[in-house]
Amino acid sequence: MKNAVVSSLLVSGAAAFPWVAMQPGVDSSILRLKPRQQVGEGPGGPDTCPFNANHEGARPVTDEYPYNNAKDGIPGNGKGGYQVPAPGDTAHQFEAPDYSKDIRGPCPGLNAAANHHFLAHDGIVTFNELVDAQQNVYNVGYDLATLLALLGLTLTDGDIVTQKLSIGCDATSRTSFNPLLTGSEPGLDGHNKFEADTSLTRNDFFTGDGDNFRFNGTLFGMMNDACDGNFNRENLGHYRADRWRQSKMENPNFYFGPLSLLLFGAASFLYELMPSGTRGYAPDLETISSFFNAVQQDDGTWVAGEGEKIPDNWTNRVEPYSNSDVTREILAMYLVEPVLFGGNTGPDSFDTLNFGNIQDGKLPVGLDAADTSCLLYQLATQSVPSYLNGVITPTVEALSFVAKQIGPELDNLGCPRPLT
Numbered sequence: 001m002k003n004a005v006v007s008s009l010l011v012s013g014a015a016a017f018p019w020v021a022m023q024p025g026v027d028s029s030i031l032r033l034k035p036r037q038q039v040g041e042g043p044g045g046p047d048t049c050p051f052n053a054n055h056e057g058a059r060p061v062t063d064e065y066p067y068n069n070a071k072d073g074i075p076g077n078g079k080g081g082y083q084v085p086a087p088g089d090t091a092h093q094f095e096a097p098d099y100s101k102d103i104r105g106p107c108p109g110l111n112a113a114a115n116h117h118f119l120a121h122d123g124i125v126t127f128n129e130l131v132d133a134q135q136n137v138y139n140v141g142y143d144l145a146t147l148l149a150l151l152g153l154t155l156t157d158g159d160i161v162t163q164k165l166s167i168g169c170d171a172t173s174r175t176s177f178n179p180l181l182t183g184s185e186p187g188l189d190g191h192n193k194f195e196a197d198t199s200l201t202r203n204d205f206f207t208g209d210g211d212n213f214r215f216n217g218t219l220f221g222m223m224n225d226a227c228d229g230n231f232n233r234e235n236l237g238h239y240r241a242d243r244w245r246q247s248k249m250e251n252p253n254f255y256f257g258p259l260s261l262l263l264f265g266a267a268s269f270l271y272e273l274m275p276s277g278t279r280g281y282a283p284d285l286e287t288i289s290s291f292f293n294a295v296q297q298d299d300g301t302w303v304a305g306e307g308e309k310i311p312d313n314w315t316n317r318v319e320p321y322s323n324s325d326v327t328r329e330i331l332a333m334y335l336v337e338p339v340l341f342g343g344n345t346g347p348d349s350f351d352t353l354n355f356g357n358i359q360d361g362k363l364p365v366g367l368d369a370a371d372t373s374c375l376l377y378q379l380a381t382q383s384v385p386s387y388l389n390g391v392i393t394p395t396v397e398a399l400s401f402v403a404k405q406i407g408p409e410l411d412n413l414g415c416p417r418p419l420t
């Protein structure tokens with residue numbers, strides 16, 4: 001019943017491919033490499049994952065404060081430009097997480113939504129909550145909101161039966177309908193799935209000793225230096241390439257696969273979803289630091305504050321941010337300073353990969369329209385190389401879940417149907 005099947009790896013490859021040691025099922029003690037995928041007491045693992053006995057679901061939108069009126073996973077109005085949280089709406093004011101109880105993870109957008117009760121405040125969220133919150137808070141289009149929620153649930157091993165997902169660490173006992181049948185469900189912290197190397201403000205899994213999800217103030221400072229107060233496509237494109245070079249140099253397990261395309265999408269959220277109408281939709285430092293929970297010290301360095309917060313007087317984008325919008329931004333940002341897809345296989349040795357449109361590690365400049373709009377969809381429905389000799393293959397159950405949730409949208413896109 002697991003959502004994704006990870007193909008087995010040959011341990012003999014481990015010497016040549018150090019990242020192999022990180023994979024489930026490989027005994028890393030033999031290889032004397034640490035750490036493995038979130039297990040036990042490690043960062044992001046089940047033993048250290050916060051537990052809140054008082055799980056309260058997302059607080060729904062009401063007739064008085066309807067936002068986009070997105071409820072129960074169905075399409076909302078798709079009309080933004082309004083203030084969030086609405087003046088007077090006490091249910092959705094910022095409430096700092098209690099980090100000893102509440103789960104937060106690598107995604108500032110979802111962390112902020114949880115801190116404002118648009119998602120469950122303890123970080124154990126449902127598929128419908130994810131689809132609703134993205135529309136109500138950020139005016140993400142229904143098509144993209146659904147696709148991202150599906151990617152979250154199927155790729156990073158949320159649970160397609162309970163439709164629950166941890167937005168951070170491994171909370172299998174709370175997300176899974178039956179842990180014996182599903183095995184562990186690592187949540188959004190799960191590495192080389194949705195979460196991957198070269199994040200804007202999070203460590204690589206390997207160089208961070210397994211902490212691939214906490215805010216890193218040094219990285220935020222590097223991003224701010226690269227962007228100089230303007231977090232637009234061009235500046236973020238160069239910063240992403242800087243991070244790629246850093247990972248290639250410092251991380252022997254560096255892997256940059258097809259799923260890393262999602263990181264360009266996430267980076268586009270800084271200038272497409274976070275800016276406020278009350279600040280002329282500028283992707284400026286005041287806005288970005290609030291969403292990232294970045295607080296500057298007197299000496300100029302950055303540390304985490306009390307939680308990701310929607311800035312005061314914030315109004316969201318007017319037009320919905322759709323699947324085709326984000327795909328266009330992914331390609332455009334990639335082309336600002338193209339880098340190779342592949343992974344480190346040893347000192348000074350990097351192997352490129354082929355997958356779909358990615359050939360010899362490169363994404364071509366001129367993709368046709370159909371390929372482009374189906375790009376993210378393919379990541380949810382095809383076997384995707386998730387490291388150099390491993391592949392994530394969605395199960396039949398996961399594929400039929402995707403097909404059920406996204407049926408009509410998919411026909412419009414003309415994407416190939418998954419075989420269910």
Ligand code: HEM
Pocket residue numbers: 106107108109110130134138140148149150151152153188189194195196197198199200201202263266267269270273274
């Ligand atoms: C269901 C919807 C979503 C899911 C499952 C999701 C999941 C994730 C994950 C797993 C990451 C980590 C990727 C990495 O390794 O860097 C991430 C990063 C990010 N997400 Fe989300 N996300 C969702 C929606 C959103 C929304 C609506 C926003 C809007 C502001 C957002 C903003 C970001 C940003 C800015 C990053 C980059 C953080 C960094 O690299 O430091 N996400 N998201």
Ligand SMILES: *[C@@H]1O[C@H](CO)[C@@H](O)[C@H](O)[C@H]1NC(C)=O
Pocket residue numbers: 203208216217218219
């Ligand atoms: C934050 O990132 C920097 C730069 O990659 C790194 O040197 C440092 O160890 C990281 N800090 C933590 C606490 O992980």
Ligand SMILES: *[C@@H]1O[C@H](CO)[C@@H](O)[C@H](O)[C@H]1NC(C)=O
Pocket residue numbers: 312313
């Ligand atoms: C928000 O708006 C109120 C009322 O217009 C104003 O008094 C306040 O200074 C604004 N706050 C910020 C941070 O812009």
